[in-house]
Amino acid sequence: MARNKYDIDETLQSEFSFEQLKRLYAYIKPHRKEMLITILLMITSSALGMFTPKILMKIMDVYIPNKDINGIIRISLVLLLINFIVVVFLRLKIQITTKLGQTIIHEIRSDIFNHLQELPFSYYDDRPHGKIQVRVVNYVNSLSDLLSNGIVNTITELFSLFFIVGFMLSINIRLTLVCMLGLPALMTLIFVIKKKQRVAWQISSNKSSNLNAYIAESINGIRVTQSFVREQENIKIFNSLSSNYSSAWMNAVKYNFLLWPAIDNISTLTTSAVYFLGVSWISQEIPGITVGVLIAFTGYIGRFWAPVNTLASFYNSLLTAISYLERIFETIDEPVLVKDIPDAVEMPPIKGDVEFKDVCFSYEDGIRILNQVSFRAKQGESFAIVGPTGAGKTTIINLISRFYNLDSGQILIDGVDISQVTIKSLRKQMGVMLQDSFIFSGTIIDNIRYGNMEATDEQVIFAAKTVCAHDFIMELENGYYTEVNERGSRLSAGQRQLISFARALLADPKILILDEATSSIDTETEILLQEGLTKLLANRTSFIIAHRLSTIKNSSCILYVDKGIIQEMGNHETLMKQKGYYHELFVSQYDFLNKEAVNS
Numbered sequence: 001m002a003r004n005k006y007d008i009d010e011t012l013q014s015e016f017s018f019e020q021l022k023r024l025y026a027y028i029k030p031h032r033k034e035m036l037i038t039i040l041l042m043i044t045s046s047a048l049g050m051f052t053p054k055i056l057m058k059i060m061d062v063y064i065p066n067k068d069i070n071g072i073i074r075i076s077l078v079l080l081l082i083n084f085i086v087v088v089f090l091r092l093k094i095q096i097t098t099k100l101g102q103t104i105i106h107e108i109r110s111d112i113f114n115h116l117q118e119l120p121f122s123y124y125d126d127r128p129h130g131k132i133q134v135r136v137v138n139y140v141n142s143l144s145d146l147l148s149n150g151i152v153n154t155i156t157e158l159f160s161l162f163f164i165v166g167f168m169l170s171i172n173i174r175l176t177l178v179c180m181l182g183l184p185a186l187m188t189l190i191f192v193i194k195k196k197q198r199v200a201w202q203i204s205s206n207k208s209s210n211l212n213a214y215i216a217e218s219i220n221g222i223r224v225t226q227s228f229v230r231e232q233e234n235i236k237i238f239n240s241l242s243s244n245y246s247s248a249w250m251n252a253v254k255y256n257f258l259l260w261p262a263i264d265n266i267s268t269l270t271t272s273a274v275y276f277l278g279v280s281w282i283s284q285e286i287p288g289i290t291v292g293v294l295i296a297f298t299g300y301i302g303r304f305w306a307p308v309n310t311l312a313s314f315y316n317s318l319l320t321a322i323s324y325l326e327r328i329f330e331t332i333d334e335p336v337l338v339k340d341i342p343d344a345v346e347m348p349p350i351k352g353d354v355e356f357k358d359v360c361f362s363y364e365d366g367i368r369i370l371n372q373v374s375f376r377a378k379q380g381e382s383f384a385i386v387g388p389t390g391a392g393k394t395t396i397i398n399l400i401s402r403f404y405n406l407d408s409g410q411i412l413i414d415g416v417d418i419s420q421v422t423i424k425s426l427r428k429q430m431g432v433m434l435q436d437s438f439i440f441s442g443t444i445i446d447n448i449r450y451g452n453m454e455a456t457d458e459q460v461i462f463a464a465k466t467v468c469a470h471d472f473i474m475e476l477e478n479g480y481y482t483e484v485n486e487r488g489s490r491l492s493a494g495q496r497q498l499i500s501f502a503r504a505l506l507a508d509p510k511i512l513i514l515d516e517a518t519s520s521i522d523t524e525t526e527i528l529l530q531e532g533l534t535k536l537l538a539n540r541t542s543f544i545i546a547h548r549l550s551t552i553k554n555s556s557c558i559l560y561v562d563k564g565i566i567q568e569m570g571n572h573e574t575l576m577k578q579k580g581y582y583h584e585l586f587v588s589q590y591d592f593l594n595k596e597a598v599n600s
């Protein structure tokens with residue numbers, strides 16, 4: 001899909017089909033026993049409730065004219081028992097359906113979240129994270145009512161309708177037909193608004209997604225917002241997105257509100273017709289119509305329209321839910337573009353030979369980022385990648401971990417094509433420190449241990465000491481057990497880098513990838529760190545991206561990359577003698593630092 005932004009509505013990749021309802025049923029199926037029990041409870045209580053008007057008819061037509069007080073008491077006790085059973089069953093139903101709804105929702109949500117864990121970087125590159133979040137939380141929540149009450153109520157009400165019509169027919173066929181006269185009008189209305197209603201709910205879900213995307217973006221960017229005093233502009237954008245969502249929601253809900261009044265009016269009209277015709281048929285002494293019959297019948301009319309109302313509201317919530325279901329299944333169906341090939345093998349223990357063979361790569365179709373990149377790093381060598389901003393350095397190292405698929409060419413580790421091995425077995429053996437040193441909420445020790453969940457405390461501390469993080473960690477109030485927030489907002493940028501660095505080392509990888517690992521670290525710490533690193537890198541192949549050339553001078557090989565092409569390759573001395581791009585970059589950086597020193 002094309003890149004999406006908070007103010008661009010997402011288009012659906014696939015149209016809704018009833019297949020999606022079938023898929024929803026797949027979630028319900030394992031719980032059909034509980035569902036069935038609830039439906040039986042409800043049908044029983046609804047069937048019992050059906051007797052009330054008939055009992056009243058008997059009281060009016062038999063017991064009162066015969067002044068049978070004992071009969072009235074007996075029958076009242078029966079009524080009381082019926083009511084008691086109905087209340088108990090209703091309570092049981094609420095308990096079961098609420099639990100059931102939440103269980104199914106949890107299962108759907110887990111499926112989305114599990115799938116999100118597998119989706120490649122490219123999926124996250126293409127859309128605002130708020131739009132992903134809204135699917136996992138809000139859209140799934142929106143199914144809650146449908147799953148907990150909707151389905152059970154609807155099936156129950158269908159049965160009720162069946163019973164009611166049966167009872168009504170058993171009392172009087174003519175009056176039943178009068179009562180049903182309103183149904184064709186209702187069906188026509190439903191048919192006319194169906195498509196508009198569905199589209200309206202789709203638009204509303206798009207607008208809510210846009211709003212969420214913007215809120216998430218604003219929270220992440222709040223520091224920049226406040227630094228550039230952009231609060232008012234942000235509020236304006238928020239207000240506009242929020243009012244778009246409100247209008248879309250109002251427009252969608254308008255269709256829902258069309259149904260209830262329509263049902264109300266139709267039921268009032270048919271009830272009046274039943275009264276009018278009933279009374280005139282009684283006065284004409286048409287056989288089979290008595291006062292008791294009319295009273296019982298009007299009791300059933302009320303009950304006839306209640307399930308119709310429930311069915312219509314189920315239909316409404318189904319249409320609403322479908323607009324969310326489409327998005328939910330779209331996420332679950334999102335293809336995992338970077339995945340194991342069918343007969344992928346485990347990556348054997350890595351020794352550290354890395355070779356790029358004519359690698360071509362693009363993030364977006366038609367925009368080539370890497371062009372015929374070829375190089376070979378032998379086991380234990382340290383490779384530095386330098387070059388201007390946007391040259392393709394990070395892209396190169398992202399490909400070693402197979403975060404993206406290549407357009408063409410091969411990447412071989414110890415002679416094994418990495419596209420042929422399982423991704424897990426490959427990534428498990430690498431230590432990667434990405435440019436964004438992400439810190440998770442939790443303790444410092446947990447954050448470092450993220451690199452190797454089996455590492456002992458001693459191993460964690462050793463890694464921290466190697467990257468010179470130990471001292472600052474010990475100064476925090478609870479040392480390694482100090483809690484940090486998501487993104488590590490209470491730590492400095494350099495401290496965050498050191499923690500990510502320790503995390504990458506902890507995996508004891510044969511291949512270590514460091515993207516701007518030391519860019520925020522002061523020179524003094526960096527010199528100390530270099531000493532530790534030199535020892536540490538001894539038996540590992542490493543790829544280091546650094547803008548400060550002093551840090552990579554001693555690398556076995558330096559790749560100078562520009563516009564996705566390796567322009568120069570060799571060690572520091574060779575490249576300096578070549579007097580090419582690297583020489584120019586090194587001299588300009590040296591000059592710059594000298595000027596700075598002179599001026600200060």
Ligand SMILES: Nc1ncnc2c1ncn2[C@@H]1O[C@H](COP(=O)(O)OP(=O)(O)OP(=O)(O)O)[C@@H](O)[C@H]1O
Nearest residue numbers: 125363364369387388389390391392393394395396
């Ligand atoms: N996720 C992405 N989707 C599309 N294009 C991207 C993506 N990431 C990077 N690019 C583009 O690919 C090119 C290379 O980016 P890369 O991050 O590899 O550069 P770099 O050399 O590491 O730059 P820097 O030194 O600034 O980190 C750039 O033109 C960038 O705009």
